[in-house]
Amino acid sequence: MRTVDLIQRKRNGEELSPEEITWLVDSYTRGEIPDYQISAFLMAVYFQSMTDLEVGAMVESMIASGERMDLSAIPGPKVDKHSTGGVGDKTSLISAPLAAAAGVKVPMISGRALGHTGGTLDKLESIPGFRTNLSTDEFKEVLDKVGYAVVGQSDTLTPADGKLYALRDATATVESIALIAASIMSKKLAMGLDGLVLDVKVGSGAFMKRQVDARKLAQLMTTIARRAGLRAQALITDMTQPLGYAIGNALEIMEVSQTLQFSGPEDLTRISLELAARMIYLGKVAATLEEARDIAAAKLRDGSGYQKLKETIAAQGGNPQVLDRFDLLPNASGALEINSPRGGYISAIDAEEIGLASSMIGAGRDTKEDSIDPAVGVILEVKTGQKIEAGAVLCRLYFTNEDRLAEAAERVEDAFRISTSAPEPRELILEVVS
Amino acid sequence: MRTVDLIQRKRNGEELSPEEITWLVDSYTRGEIPDYQISAFLMAVYFQSMTDLEVGAMVESMIASGERMDLSAIPGPKVDKHSTGGVGDKTSLISAPLAAAAGVKVPMISGRALGHTGGTLDKLESIPGFRTNLSTDEFKEVLDKVGYAVVGQSDTLTPADGKLYALRDATATVESIALIAASIMSKKLAMGLDGLVLDVKVGSGAFMKRQVDARKLAQLMTTIARRAGLRAQALITDMTQPLGYAIGNALEIMEVSQTLQFSGPEDLTRISLELAARMIYLGKVAATLEEARDIAAAKLRDGSGYQKLKETIAAQGGNPQVLDRFDLLPNASGALEINSPRGGYISAIDAEEIGLASSMIGAGRDTKEDSIDPAVGVILEVKTGQKIEAGAVLCRLYFTNEDRLAEAAERVEDAFRISTSAPEPRELILEVVS
Numbered sequence: 001m002r003t004v005d006l007i008q009r010k011r012n013g014e015e016l017s018p019e020e021i022t023w024l025v026d027s028y029t030r031g032e033i034p035d036y037q038i039s040a041f042l043m044a045v046y047f048q049s050m051t052d053l054e055v056g057a058m059v060e061s062m063i064a065s066g067e068r069m070d071l072s073a074i075p076g077p078k079v080d081k082h083s084t085g086g087v088g089d090k091t092s093l094i095s096a097p098l099a100a101a102a103g104v105k106v107p108m109i110s111g112r113a114l115g116h117t118g119g120t121l122d123k124l125e126s127i128p129g130f131r132t133n134l135s136t137d138e139f140k141e142v143l144d145k146v147g148y149a150v151v152g153q154s155d156t157l158t159p160a161d162g163k164l165y166a167l168r169d170a171t172a173t174v175e176s177i178a179l180i181a182a183s184i185m186s187k188k189l190a191m192g193l194d195g196l197v198l199d200v201k202v203g204s205g206a207f208m209k210r211q212v213d214a215r216k217l218a219q220l221m222t223t224i225a226r227r228a229g230l231r232a233q234a235l236i237t238d239m240t241q242p243l244g245y246a247i248g249n250a251l252e253i254m255e256v257s258q259t260l261q262f263s264g265p266e267d268l269t270r271i272s273l274e275l276a277a278r279m280i281y282l283g284k285v286a287a288t289l290e291e292a293r294d295i296a297a298a299k300l301r302d303g304s305g306y307q308k309l310k311e312t313i314a315a316q317g318g319n320p321q322v323l324d325r326f327d328l329l330p331n332a333s334g335a336l337e338i339n340s341p342r343g344g345y346i347s348a349i350d351a352e353e354i355g356l357a358s359s360m361i362g363a364g365r366d367t368k369e370d371s372i373d374p375a376v377g378v379i380l381e382v383k384t385g386q387k388i389e390a391g392a393v394l395c396r397l398y399f400t401n402e403d404r405l406a407e408a409a410e411r412v413e414d415a416f417r418i419s420t421s422a423p424e425p426r427e428l429i430l431e432v433v434s
Numbered sequence: 435m436r437t438v439d440l441i442q443r444k445r446n447g448e449e450l451s452p453e454e455i456t457w458l459v460d461s462y463t464r465g466e467i468p469d470y471q472i473s474a475f476l477m478a479v480y481f482q483s484m485t486d487l488e489v490g491a492m493v494e495s496m497i498a499s500g501e502r503m504d505l506s507a508i509p510g511p512k513v514d515k516h517s518t519g520g521v522g523d524k525t526s527l528i529s530a531p532l533a534a535a536a537g538v539k540v541p542m543i544s545g546r547a548l549g550h551t552g553g554t555l556d557k558l559e560s561i562p563g564f565r566t567n568l569s570t571d572e573f574k575e576v577l578d579k580v581g582y583a584v585v586g587q588s589d590t591l592t593p594a595d596g597k598l599y600a601l602r603d604a605t606a607t608v609e610s611i612a613l614i615a616a617s618i619m620s621k622k623l624a625m626g627l628d629g630l631v632l633d634v635k636v637g638s639g640a641f642m643k644r645q646v647d648a649r650k651l652a653q654l655m656t657t658i659a660r661r662a663g664l665r666a667q668a669l670i671t672d673m674t675q676p677l678g679y680a681i682g683n684a685l686e687i688m689e690v691s692q693t694l695q696f697s698g699p700e701d702l703t704r705i706s707l708e709l710a711a712r713m714i715y716l717g718k719v720a721a722t723l724e725e726a727r728d729i730a731a732a733k734l735r736d737g738s739g740y741q742k743l744k745e746t747i748a749a750q751g752g753n754p755q756v757l758d759r760f761d762l763l764p765n766a767s768g769a770l771e772i773n774s775p776r777g778g779y780i781s782a783i784d785a786e787e788i789g790l791a792s793s794m795i796g797a798g799r800d801t802k803e804d805s806i807d808p809a810v811g812v813i814l815e816v817k818t819g820q821k822i823e824a825g826a827v828l829c830r831l832y833f834t835n836e837d838r839l840a841e842a843a844e845r846v847e848d849a850f851r852i853s854t855s856a857p858e859p860r861e862l863i864l865e866v867v868s
Contacts, residue, residue, distance in 0.1 A: 008606035011480065036469035040605035043477035046445065171474035172442035 003027075003037045011044040018057035025061035029160040035167055042164070042173040050178035052223055059224055062186035065160035069107070069136070069191050074144045076105040077283035079195035081275055082184060084217070085117040087205035087355035088242035090252040092120050094259050094272035095197075097308035099279035100147030101299040106279070107143050107191055108150045109157070113364040113372065116205065116355030118252065121152050126250040126330055126374030130318030142315045148308060150316070158186045169368070175207060181220040189228050195282030196225060196232040197275055202430065203240035205351020211236065211430060218433035231282045233434040237271055238426055241349040241384045244268035248363040248377015250329040251398065257323040260306035267383070267428055273297060274429060276305075330375035332398035336405065338412050343390040346382050346416060347423040353415035354378055354395075357408040361399050375400055378412065385423055437461075437471045445478040452491035455484075459495035463594040469601055476598070476607040484612035486657055493658055496620035499594035503541070503570070503625050508578045510539040511717035513629035515709055516618060518651070519551040521639035521789035522676035524686040526554050528693050528706035529631075531742035533713035534581030535733040540713070541577050541625055542584045543591070547798040547806065550639065550789030552686065555586050560683040560764055560808030564752030576749045582742060584750070592620045603802070609641060615654040623662050629716030630659060630666040631709055636864065637674035639785020645670065645864060652867035665716045667868040671705055672860055675783040675818045678702035682797040682811015684763040685832065691757040694740035701817070701862055707731060708863060710739075764809035766832035770839065772846050777824040780816050780850060781857040787849035788812055788829075791842040795833050809834055812846060819857055 006020055016024075024041065027033045050058070071078050081095055096106045110120035110132075121132045134142065134151045142149035153162065161183050168174045188196050198221055201207075202214035218234035225232035244265040246255035258264045259272065276296040277289060286292035299305045310320035322328045358364060362373030381393045388394075394416050399405050435457055440450060450458075458475065461467045484492070505512050515529055530540040544554035544566070555566045568576065568585050576583035587596065595617050602608045622630050632655055635641075636648035652668035659666035678699040680689035692698045693706065710730040711723060720726035733739045744754035756762045792798060796807030815827045822828075828850050833839050 004604055004606050011477070011606050034469070036473040036601060037605055039470040039474040040477045040607060043445070043474045043481075044606070047477075047481045167470060170438055171471055172438050172445050172478070173474060 003033050007037060007041045007044060010041060010048055013048045015051050016054055018053060021054050021057035022061040025058060025065065025160050029065045029163060038164070039167055039171040039173065042168055042171060042176070042179065045178060046173050046176045049176070052220065055178050055182050055220060056224060056227060058182040059186045059189065062158045062160040062164075062182065063190045066158050066190065067156045069157065071105070071107060071140065071143070071192050074105055074140060076103060076147070077194045077285065078105045078107055078192070079197065079279045079283040080106060080108055080188060080191065080193050081197045081199065081279055082188065083199040084180070084201050084207055086201040086239040086243060087116060087118070087351040088244050088247045088252065089118065089201065089239070090123060090244065090256050091199060091268065091272045091275055093123065093253070093256045093309065094268070094305070095275035095279060096148045097260065097312065098272070098276035098296050098299045098305035099283070101304040101308040102280045102295045103285050104147070104279055104283040105143055106148045107139070107193070108148070109153055109187060109191065110150055111153070113359070116352050116359055116364065118247070118249070118364065120150065122372050122374070123249045123252050124150060124318070126253055127313055127318040127322050128328065130313060131316050134316065142312065146308070146311045146315045148312045150312070153187070157190050161186050177213060177217045177220060180207070181217055181224060185221055185224040189230060193230060195279065196230055197278045197282060198222070198232060198234035199271070199275060200234050200236045201239035202236055203238055203351060205242060205355055206239035215431065215433065218431075222433055233278050233282065233432060235274065235278070235429055236431040236433065238428050238430060239351055240426065242351045242354050242380060243271065245380045245383075246377065247354055247358045248398065249372065249374040250331070251377040251379060253322065253329060254326050256309070257306070260300065260309060261303065262300055270428060273300060332375045333400050334398070336397040336399065336409055338394045338397065338409060340388050340390060340392045340394050340416070340418060342418055343388060344418040344420050345422045346384050346386045346388065347419040348417040349380065349384055350415040353411050357397070357411040357415070360404045360408040360411070361397060373400055385425060387422070388418070437467050441471060441475045441478060444475060444482055447482045449485050450488055452487060455488050455491035456495040459492060459499065459594050463499045463597060472598070473601055473605040473607065476602055476605060476610070476613065479612060480607050480610045483610070486654065489612050489616050489654060490658060490661060492616040493620045493623065496592045496594040496598075496616065497624045500592050500624065501590045503591065505539070505541060505574065505577070505626050508539060508574060510537060510581070511628045511719065512539045512541055512626070513631065513713045513717040514540060514542055514622060514625065514627050515631045515633065515713055516622065517633040518614070518635050518641055520635040520673040520677060521550060521552070521785040522678050522681045522686065523552065523635065523673070524557060524678065524680075524690050525633060525702065525706045525709055527557065527687070527690045527743065528702070528739070529709035529713060530582045531694065531746065532706070532710035532730050532733045532739035533717070535738040535742040536714045536729045537719050538581070538713055538717040539577055540582045541573070541627070542582070543587055543621060543625065544584055545587070547793070550786050550793055550798065552681070552683070552798065554584065556806050556808070557683045557686050558584060558752070560687055561747055561752040561756050562762065564747060565750050568750065576746065580742070580745045580749045582746045584746070587621070591624050595620050611647060611651045611654060614641070615651055615658060619655055619658045623664060627664055629713065630664055631712045631716060632656070632666060632668035633705070633709060634668050634670045635673035636670055637672055637785060639676060639789055640673035649865065649867065652865070656867055667712050667716065667866060669708065669712070669863055670865040670867065672862050672864060673785055674860065676785045676788050676814060677705065679814040679817075680811065681788055681792045682832065683806065683808040684765070685811040685813060687756065687763060688760050690743070691740070694734065694743060695737065696734055704862060707734060766809045767834050768832070770831040770833065770843055772828045772831065772843060774822050774824060774826045774828050774850070774852060776852055777822060778852040778854050779856045780818050780820045780822065781853040782851040783814065783818055784849040787845050791831070791845040791849070794838045794842040794845070795831060807834055819859060821856070822852070
């Protein structure tokens with residue numbers, strides 16, 4: 001088998017056999033194929049995509065490149081929730097404790113902020129003392145005792161995916177539905193889950209800008225799950241405007257706390273409850289989705305989700321008091337108000353622009369080597385559809401230094417569109433794929 | 435400037451600025467951008483192509499990566515001829531001596547066989563003693579004294595192209611019109627030519643399978659030439675069947691000799707004369723193309739082209755007697771006749787299959803590291819359109835050992851298509867682009 005022939009066939013739109021895909025991934029992981037051939041292959045995949053059979057073979061060989069996690073000694077259904085990433089998307093930190101409070105075990109492997117989107121690990125690390133680098137034993141212990149544990153990706157789980165992802169990141173080949181699906185699903189399947197709830201974001205603030213692409217990704221991931229015997233459902237949810245009001249790491253932890261205390265934003269609460277309900281349903285804690293929804297709502301109302309997140313924080317070395325006393329979290333030193341130039345209706349809040357502005361003042365990173373400022377970010381004062389007067393506060397930028405602040409403010413201003421008539425209301429949960 | 439952003443913009447079909455293209459080529463040549471990013475960029479170019487402006491910038495920066503050859507001390511017009519490569523294509527070895535006999539200086543940088551196509555250097559090296567690795571001074575001396583000199587590509591001329599070509603070869607990104615044009619034209623412009631005749635082959639035996647692609651390539655190359663002030667014309671010529679009857683290195687030298695003695699195949703003679711005429715015309719030895727055609731024909735009839743090739747062979751260390759005594763060339767030890775299974779008309783002879791079969795028995799190479807057997811190849815006994823009886827000899831395979839002979843014979847048999855009615859005659863010279 002010659003690598004260049006496989007690249008050429010993929011380039012020409014042909015389907016490679018499962019053996020050929022496996023050979024490529026294995027040889028690359030062992031260092032027998034150079035990066036420059038695989039990056040050309042990945043770009044060919046970007047343009048020609050892969051069939052379900054090819055993606056399946058890639059997933060299998062990426063799993064086989066590392067160790068599978070064995071959670072069988074821990075009682076209870078193991079169900080994870082994964083979001084493709086958005087702006088202000090802190091649903092993991094709400095739905096996971098709610099599901100855990102209902103008896104689901106949630107072994108969550110999370111990522112970091114990149115580009116305009118945030119990362120659950122960065123958000124949690126804004127909590128003083130919180131450790132995301134647990135050993136496998138520590139991780140299992142937290143999962144067993146508390147029910148919800150969070151770690152970063154390790155080198156032992158799907159190392160092939162780690163190596164491929166780093167290459168994709170440097171070669172503009174991240175945005176391929178086939179490659180995104182293979183990357184996510186190989187990690188999830190290696191975890192030995194019983195159920196998986198996927199939140200596929202669509203809109204300006206998401207990687208998928210068009211609903212047809214989001215649907216393809218959702219279908220591909222649920223197909224891979226089904227073939228592997230993993231119960232999975234995907235929600236396709238709106239990411240045209242940021243989710244909730246807070247964007248930025250410590251700011252989002254504060255909003256998570258409010259939401260788990262039943263006083264959070266309506267959109268964030270709704271999606272988080274629906275995700276939690278589906279985790280509970282897939283974990284077979286409830287016989288029907290309706291029953292699962294009732295359980296999730298009860299766990300929110302009675303504060304047991306809120307208590308569960310405190311337990312996870314404490315178990316992973318953090319100070320759980322931060323959820324009550326926000327002064328214990330990193331706080332910004334200044335706030336800049338952005339006012340509306342005129343009255344009217346908020347017809348759009350471009351989530352990507354808000355995310356980029358927030359990243360620009362330190363909440364995110366341009367490259368993986370950049371460090372994060374946990375205190376900074378944006379708090380919206382309005383949401384799409386709202387009627388405002390001229391001069392009303394649209395949002396506030398929370399900053400710790402004024403580098404790039406003016407630039408970020410301009411970006412944020414441009415993100416708000418004001419029109420004379422009310423916009424059509426937009427569905428929050430657009431589709432369910434299972 | 436970040437490489438990944440430039441890859442992404444090209445991937446998305448955007449045009450890069452000349453400065454951005456130059457930066458990419460320069461940084462890559464200096465080793466500041468890794469292979470894996472450039473190969474992803476090249477694959478993106480394969481799918482999205484490049485604008486004339488982008489190709490122009492790439493050509494300029496590839497030229498600037500090395501030294502230009504200074505031929506100004508040598509009197510006379512310098513005109514080269516370049517073919518995009520075909521099966522049985524030995525026109526360079528006929529048209530160049532004819533043009534040189536007419537007073538044109540032909541400084542030819544040639545390539546080697548790869549895949550199903552032959553290379554002029556390999557053909558010449560089948561002549562005992564012939565040296566293609568002349569120093570620049572030796573090359574200039576032969577050019578000055580004889581008028582026709584041939585060398586392989588050096589490391590000092592367009593090293594960026596050399597580096598990029600090696601990467602393209604390993605990553606299935608050779609077949610991009612924009613990249614082919616940039617590669618050819620950077621080398622030609624670095625030579626400081628006065629004129630250039632391009633022979634763009636189209637058909638199964640050529641890299642360009644469709645005439646529309648061949649036309650694009652021809653237009654792009656002549657546009658680049660015009661902008662650089664180089665007089666250039668391109669012929670688009672048929673490569674559905676092999677050119678002439680001989681395929682294989684020494685076998686083609688024999689056919690070159692016959693053709694320069696006015697007893698060669700009609701198709702090969704016609705194309706070679708037309709190419710020579712245009713070299714003579716672009717070199718301003720003749721005032722009109724008609725006059726140039728008369729000169730080329732005269733140089734063929736009076737044997738001065740034939741003498742000129744002998745002079746070049748002698749000047750480059752080879753034995754010129756090979757053109758008279760074919761027993762001085764490497765000769766095959768056996769011949770295998772391929773007979774027609776039935777009578778009828780030859781409706782097609784698939785040039786690519788013939789080229790691959792010839793390569794398979796040793797006339798070509800699969801990879802650049804393979805060695806060549808100069809003696810072997812194929813001699814056709816028929817051409818497309820000819821009427822034959824059942825059992826007639828279609829061609830002979832000349833071999834020195836029987837490795838892969840049966841496989842090659844099968845391939846050759848499949849290459850001939852026999853039909854009951856005569857095929858439409860096909861034009862040999864399809865278009866002229868200037």
